[in-house]
Amino acid sequence: xxxxxxILKFSLVDIIDVVLVALLLYYVYKLVRGTVAxxxxxxxxxxxxxxxxxxxxxxxxLSNILGGFISVGMFALIVVFxxxxxxxxxxxxxxxxxxxRKFLSQLKFLKxxxxxxxxxxxxxxxxxxxxxxxxxxxxxxxxxxxxDFLINTGDEMNITVTQPIIESIFFKNSPLHDGAIIIENxxxxxxxxxxxxxxxxxxxxRFGLRHRAAVGITERTDAIAIVVSEETGQISCFKNGxxxxxxxxxxxxxxxxxxxx
Numbered sequence: 001x002x003x004x005x006x007i008l009k010f011s012l013v014d015i016i017d018v019v020l021v022a023l024l025l026y027y028v029y030k031l032v033r034g035t036v037a038x039x040x041x042x043x044x045x046x047x048x049x050x051x052x053x054x055x056x057x058x059x060x061x062l063s064n065i066l067g068g069f070i071s072v073g074m075f076a077l078i079v080v081f082x083x084x085x086x087x088x089x090x091x092x093x094x095x096x097x098x099x100x101r102k103f104l105s106q107l108k109f110l111k112x113x114x115x116x117x118x119x120x121x122x123x124x125x126x127x128x129x130x131x132x133x134x135x136x137x138x139x140x141x142x143x144x145x146x147x148d149f150l151i152n153t154g155d156e157m158n159i160t161v162t163q164p165i166i167e168s169i170f171f172k173n174s175p176l177h178d179g180a181i182i183i184e185n186x187x188x189x190x191x192x193x194x195x196x197x198x199x200x201x202x203x204x205x206r207f208g209l210r211h212r213a214a215v216g217i218t219e220r221t222d223a224i225a226i227v228v229s230e231e232t233g234q235i236s237c238f239k240n241g242x243x244x245x246x247x248x249x250x251x252x253x254x255x256x257x258x259x260x261x
Contacts, residue, residue: 027144117186118260119161120253126166127228127235128249136230137170138180138210140195143260145221147182147189154179154193161186170228180213180225196220207236214238224256 051066118141130137159165161183169176169191179192195213214225219241227236237244237252246252
């Protein structure tokens with residue numbers, strides 16, 4: 001009878017509490033998805049569930065051990081998830097409530113799956129064409145973390161992505177070719193954007209500032225960065241501060257599409 005009484009006392013506040021916790025867990029999952037940290041995250045969730053079960057069953061010894069592990073382990077988690085925590089805080093801090101977008105559109109973790117309209121095939125076709133002429137390019141694909149805080153470092157745009165547009169932006173004699181471009185939902189949001197450069201991570205000496213900038217922005221946010229080398233014409237892709245391995249262009253397109261959805 002006590003269980004039924006508890007269920008009947010389930011209020012609107014309790015429902016909101018459950019929904020908010022679910023959203024928080026979902027967004028944390030989105031941050032760590034595709035990284036090594038996802039296994040750690042799943043392990044933590046399992047341990048927490050077991051801890052709560054042992055508490056409910058009044059298994060005092062095991063419950064105390066798991067509780068102590070979780071409380072002490074929080075400090076270790078801050079170190080393990082420092083990049084993810086930084087991305088989460090950056091998302092909150094970079095949310096511009098005074099912008100034209102509505103509040104809910106800024107909370108991008110509320111968006112439904114598969115609404116990205118970015119034409120990856122067109123972007124990669126432009127990259128392949130620029131690679132043949134060794135035209136340097138740096139393209140940042142926005143995902144969940146809002147990158148509006150970077151727009152002020154460049155020129156704000158609102159141009160639909162096409163292959164000629166991308167090629168003309170990075171054309172060597174174009175006034176817009178320096179810096180990066182930011183693309184969201186198949187719209188070029190900004191050009192000549194200055195990205196944070198990583199000076200700590202060791203990357204091959206043949207790579208220059210574009211690659212370091214790609215490492216820097218993907219370490220700080222969940223964006224994906226595509227680089228075309230001006231020296232070699234090689235196409236590279238970065239996610240979570242690391243090179244994204246791929247064998248063929250088709251494989252890279254499939255990987256990026258999955259990450260954007």
